[in-house]
Amino acid sequence: LLPARQAKNRKNPFSDPVREVTVRIDTGKVLRILSNDLEAPAKEIADLYKRRWAIELFFRWVKQTLKIKHFLGASENAVRIQIAVALIAFLLLRMAQADQSMVQSPLAFARLVRANLMHRRRTDALLKPPPDEIASHQQLMLKWP
Numbered sequence: 001l002l003p004a005r006q007a008k009n010r011k012n013p014f015s016d017p018v019r020e021v022t023v024r025i026d027t028g029k030v031l032r033i034l035s036n037d038l039e040a041p042a043k044e045i046a047d048l049y050k051r052r053w054a055i056e057l058f059f060r061w062v063k064q065t066l067k068i069k070h071f072l073g074a075s076e077n078a079v080r081i082q083i084a085v086a087l088i089a090f091l092l093l094r095m096a097q098a099d100q101s102m103v104q105s106p107l108a109f110a111r112l113v114r115a116n117l118m119h120r121r122r123t124d125a126l127l128k129p130p131p132d133e134i135a136s137h138q139q140l141m142l143k144w145p
Helices: 042-065 076-099 106-115
Strands: 019-024 030-035
Touching (some): 042 076, 076 106
16 A cells, blocks of 8 residues: 655545556666556556557657647547648658758758748758849839838
């Protein structure tokens, strides 16, 4: 059983019995896992924890790399669509970065693309200043007094 009190005056909300499973991971580090499943084999609990940890690492990668801070929808379909769109954008950005050799940092390249997103420019010319556009003689020009 876990202690009845967690900190000074804070009561422990979980009063059921638990069991400790000790696991040695590939690096040699020993993990202590507490579980309220008293009947499942230790191997099964360790495998469940390993799968859960892989999911945690995936969502950490999604938040850091794909810049998804929160999900726009709550349904499974909404989350899948948002992750798929972010992955597509991430892969397109990486492919565009591989196409050029001027900017080595993925972050710097992403910032350049973001700054030039609405301009029609080649990816190898993002660092060069935009060409001076010659105004068409057919375009109306406003002159302020």
